[in-house]
Amino acid sequence: METMTFRHTTKGPLAGTKPQAITGVVASGNLEVLLERVLPPDQCTIEIATPVVGYGDVWEAVAADFVARAQPGGLRIAINDGGARPDTVSLRLLQGARLMETGR
Amino acid sequence: MTDWRRQRTARDARIAAGRAHADGKVVAAADVVDLLEAVLRPGDRVCLEGDNQKQADCLARGLSACDPDKVHGLHMVQSGIVLPEHLDVFETGIAKRLDYSYSGPQGARIAKMLYGGQIELGAVHTYLELFARYFIDLTPNVALIAGVSADRAGNLYTGPNTEDTPTVVEATAFKNGVVIAQVNQIVETVPRVDIPGDRIDFVVEADTPFYVEPLFTRDPAAVTETQILMAMMAIKGIYAEYGIRRLNHGIGFGTAAIELLLPTYGERLGLKGRIATNWALNPHPTLIPAIEAGWVEQVHCFGSEVGMDRYIAARPDIFFTGADGSLRSNRAFCQTAGLYACDLFIGSTLQIDLMGHSSTVTTNRVAGFGGAPNMGSDPHGRRHPSDTWMKAGREAQQTGDPALMRGRKLVVQLVETFGDGLVPAFVEHLDALELARTIGLELAPVMVYADDVTHIVTEEGIANLLLCRNADEREQAIRGVAGYTEVGRGRDKAKVEHLRARGIVRRPEDLGIEPLDADRSLLAAKSIKDLVHTSGGLYEPPARFRNW
Numbered sequence: 001m002e003t004m005t006f007r008h009t010t011k012g013p014l015a016g017t018k019p020q021a022i023t024g025v026v027a028s029g030n031l032e033v034l035l036e037r038v039l040p041p042d043q044c045t046i047e048i049a050t051p052v053v054g055y056g057d058v059w060e061a062v063a064a065d066f067v068a069r070a071q072p073g074g075l076r077i078a079i080n081d082g083g084a085r086p087d088t089v090s091l092r093l094l095q096g097a098r099l100m101e102t103g104r
Numbered sequence: 105m106t107d108w109r110r111q112r113t114a115r116d117a118r119i120a121a122g123r124a125h126a127d128g129k130v131v132a133a134a135d136v137v138d139l140l141e142a143v144l145r146p147g148d149r150v151c152l153e154g155d156n157q158k159q160a161d162c163l164a165r166g167l168s169a170c171d172p173d174k175v176h177g178l179h180m181v182q183s184g185i186v187l188p189e190h191l192d193v194f195e196t197g198i199a200k201r202l203d204y205s206y207s208g209p210q211g212a213r214i215a216k217m218l219y220g221g222q223i224e225l226g227a228v229h230t231y232l233e234l235f236a237r238y239f240i241d242l243t244p245n246v247a248l249i250a251g252v253s254a255d256r257a258g259n260l261y262t263g264p265n266t267e268d269t270p271t272v273v274e275a276t277a278f279k280n281g282v283v284i285a286q287v288n289q290i291v292e293t294v295p296r297v298d299i300p301g302d303r304i305d306f307v308v309e310a311d312t313p314f315y316v317e318p319l320f321t322r323d324p325a326a327v328t329e330t331q332i333l334m335a336m337m338a339i340k341g342i343y344a345e346y347g348i349r350r351l352n353h354g355i356g357f358g359t360a361a362i363e364l365l366l367p368t369y370g371e372r373l374g375l376k377g378r379i380a381t382n383w384a385l386n387p388h389p390t391l392i393p394a395i396e397a398g399w400v401e402q403v404h405c406f407g408s409e410v411g412m413d414r415y416i417a418a419r420p421d422i423f424f425t426g427a428d429g430s431l432r433s434n435r436a437f438c439q440t441a442g443l444y445a446c447d448l449f450i451g452s453t454l455q456i457d458l459m460g461h462s463s464t465v466t467t468n469r470v471a472g473f474g475g476a477p478n479m480g481s482d483p484h485g486r487r488h489p490s491d492t493w494m495k496a497g498r499e500a501q502q503t504g505d506p507a508l509m510r511g512r513k514l515v516v517q518l519v520e521t522f523g524d525g526l527v528p529a530f531v532e533h534l535d536a537l538e539l540a541r542t543i544g545l546e547l548a549p550v551m552v553y554a555d556d557v558t559h560i561v562t563e564e565g566i567a568n569l570l571l572c573r574n575a576d577e578r579e580q581a582i583r584g585v586a587g588y589t590e591v592g593r594g595r596d597k598a599k600v601e602h603l604r605a606r607g608i609v610r611r612p613e614d615l616g617i618e619p620l621d622a623d624r625s626l627l628a629a630k631s632i633k634d635l636v637h638t639s640g641g642l643y644e645p646p647a648r649f650r651n652w
């Protein structure tokens with residue numbers, strides 16, 4: 001098991017008021033993402049727990065691209081990974097951010 | 105004086121020798137080895153019908169059981185290397201040389217035998233190309249084919265899997281060759297005549313029905329959200345924009361996802377009747393929801409698919425069927441249709457390089473490509489316009505007289521950036537080049553060449569290669585959709601953003617695609633059971649897909 005945390009500054013807060021959302025499942029090749037609106041509006045942290053060791057630089061790139069794309073200010077995001085591919089992680093993060101924005 | 109009838113005389117002698125083991129044209133399964141040893145001559149060119157799906161397995165077992173002292177040095181010219189017996193004959197010396205198209209399940213063994221020198225390889229062809237050579241320089245002396253039933257005169261009913269049979273028989277029977285058919289049963293009257301009896305010399309009643317591979321069944325339950333996202337991008341960013349009505353799909357899960365999204369996502373976009381109406385396609389079970397929702401006008405098939413026969417027979421407005429009601433497929437005609445009458449080919453691959461060359465050959469597997477290199481190519485002999493073809497031509501046109509502009513076929517690679525086990529689909533150099541060096545192939549086994557590819561779709565976005573104006577733009581466009589692979593992470597971010605501004609690279613958000621919609625609830629069928637239900641119980645999936 002490997003854990004890592006990435007902290008980012010955003011241009012502003014993510015739209016919407018939904019306080020919390022969860023998406024995905026911890027299954028092989030999948031992941032669970034918990035999003036909580038608990039940080040200052042220009043901050044975002046992404047905490048990752050993954051059973052697959054040695055892909056820190058890929059996680060860092062996925063997290064940075066997601067923050068640049070979604071500007072998820074105010075969110076603390078926790079990822080429970082089940083060995084998902086980077087594209088699945090990316091899609092799930094975007095889906096999580098949309099859930100927080102739209103309140104769906 | 106020149107003897108102009110040597111081949112005919114030799115043919116008559118072969119048939120006379122074979123008749124000793126036959127009752128008229130009919131041969132018992134137990135006498136197959138004797139028949140083959142009587143008819144075959146050392147060094148013969150032999151087509152042992154191994155198609156994409158249908159296999160002349162009884163005759164294959166017979167051939168591999170022949171005495172190598174009597175039958176040896178054969179040159180096998182067949183589209184599919186599918187059964188173990190297809191390669192066993194090379195181990196015993198019965199066969200020596202091979203020209204083929206596709207070897208999916210035997211890909212690893214064929215690579216080993218090529219490397220070990222047990223097989224002299226001619227070439228790995230596309231189907232249409234091998235069929236063409238049957239009539240020019242690879243004409244079979246003997247064809248061993250498969251059908252469902254025959255009468256005692258040899259009239260042959262192939263059933264829905266007609267596939268390669270008419271082509272093989274045409275080339276053999278009309279050029280002094282001998283045609284031997286295995287059938288599941290001998291009947292008084294065949295349901296329809298797919299091959300007239302005067303082209304069939306011997307009929308073997310096989311001990312078991314011929315084997316058919318369910319190659320085109322994709323379980324909707326295994327379609328992922330990533331594949332759904334890619335399918336949404338293909339539909340909105342390519343099918344809708346170019347108004348693609350005439351098309352061919354590959355066999356992967358990505359294209360299955362597109363088929364399953366037509367009645368849902370496609371409907372929502374108002375595309376019914378405007379895209380995906382006319383198909384060159386095997387009868388994919390995943391197309392059932394689109395057919396039932398009235399999306400599809402007609403489908404011509406290369407072969408059939410296990411379990412689809414009753415459904416097809418009940419939908420003659422959609423499929424090509426005979427007077428008996430069952431499907432009539434034909435690989436040669438359908439490949440021609442895919443080449444000349446379709447505006448789009450979309451399929452998957454295992455590796456794409458920085459220029460866009462792609463291959464499914466890896467260092468230890470020589471799978472062959474079947475029809476993909478044919479359908480995935482821009483036919484320079486095409487002379488009929490369509491809006492789709494002309495639009496692609498305008499995008500590709502860089503210089504020259506606009507009055508002389510020709511269109512372009514759309515050739516789309518639909519690939520996830522990582523395959524099974526985190527193996528990257530984007531690479532600096534294709535494994536196929538390394539393999540070609542290792543086993544000494546003159547021509548590297550490339551499936552689709554870069555200059556034929558027009559678009560690459562991944563979960564990260566669409567790269568439109570038609571709009572790239574130089575090699576650097578092309579490389580960055582490919583890197584720009586290569587995700588988190590080494591190739592993708594090696595991109596020049598500023599250049600990719602510039603390409604994005606010009607619409608050469610497009611992200612889901614550029615296309616107005618909502619990631620939350622990339623959900624399995626968007627699939628028109630979520631399981632094989634749903635497909636059975638949607639077909640009104642007409643689709644009968646093989647046992648291995650009945651998982652409920």
